[in-house]
Amino acid sequence: QVQLVESGGGLVQAGGSLRLSCAASGRTFSDNAMGWFRQAPGKEREFVTAISWNGGSTFYADSVKGRFTISRNNAKNTVYLQMNSLKPEDTAAYYCAAAAATYAMGRSVSSYTYWGQGTQVTVSS
Numbered sequence: 001q002v003q004l005v006e007s008g009g010g011l012v013q014a015g016g017s018l019r020l021s022c023a024a025s026g027r028t029f030s031d032n033a034m035g036w037f038r039q040a041p042g043k044e045r046e047f048v049t050a051i052s053w054n055g056g057s058t059f060y061a062d063s064v065k066g067r068f069t070i071s072r073n074n075a076k077n078t079v080y081l082q083m084n085s086l087k088p089e090d091t092a093a094y095y096c097a098a099a100a101a102t103y104a105m106g107r108s109v110s111s112y113t114y115w116g117q118g119t120q121v122t123v124s125s
Contacts, residue, residue, distance in 0.1 A: 002026035002114050004096045009119030012086055016123070020081040022096030022116055029053075029098045030074040033105035035112060036081045038092035038121075045095065047107045051079065059107055064090075086123045093118040 008020040020036070035050035049070040050059045058070055069082040079096060097112035104111065 002098075004098060004114055004116035006094065006096050006116045006119040009094060009121045011122045011124065014086060014088055014123055014125050016086050017082070017084045018086065018121060020083070020094055020096075020119060020121075022079045022081075024077045024079075024098060024114075028074075028077055030077070031102045033099045033103070033111075034072060034079040035097045035099075035107075036070065036079075037095045037097060037109065037112075038090075039095065039118075040092040043092075045109055047109075048094070049081065050105055050107065052105050053103055057105065059105070083121070086121075088123045088125045091121060091123050093120050 003025045004022055006022050031053050033052050036048040037045050038048050039045040048061055051070045051072050055072050067085045072079040095118045096116040098114040100113035
C-alpha cells in the first residue's frame with residue numbers, strides 16, 4: 001500500500017519559515033517526479049512546486065518563486081518543501097504528490113497519482 005505522509009505544518013507569523021516533509025512508503029519514487037500543491041478553504045487545489053526524479057529540474061508557481069525551495073532525498077524516499085518569508089496568503093492545506101509515470105513531470109493535479117493527506121500551514125499577519 002502506497003502512502004505519502006506529510007509533516008511539518010503549523011502556525012507561523014508572517015515573515016517566518018517552515019519546512020514540510022513528505023515521506024513515501026509502499027514503493028520507491030526515485031524515478032518519479034514529486035510535487036507540492038495547496039488548497040485554501042473555498043478554493044481549488046493549486047500547484048506550488050515540483051521536482052524531477054533526480055532533482056535536476058524544478059518548477060515553481062510564480063507566487064512562491066524565490067521564497068520556497070523543493071528538494072528530495074531518494075535514499076530516504078522523501079521530498080521537502082522549505083518555505084521562507086511566509087505570507088498570510090500562503091495559508092492552506094499543503095499536499096504532497098507523486099507521479100506514477102516514470103520521469104514524467106507536470107504542474108497539473110492530473111499529472112500526479114499518489115497524494116498525501118495534507119498538512120495545515122497557517123500564517124498570521
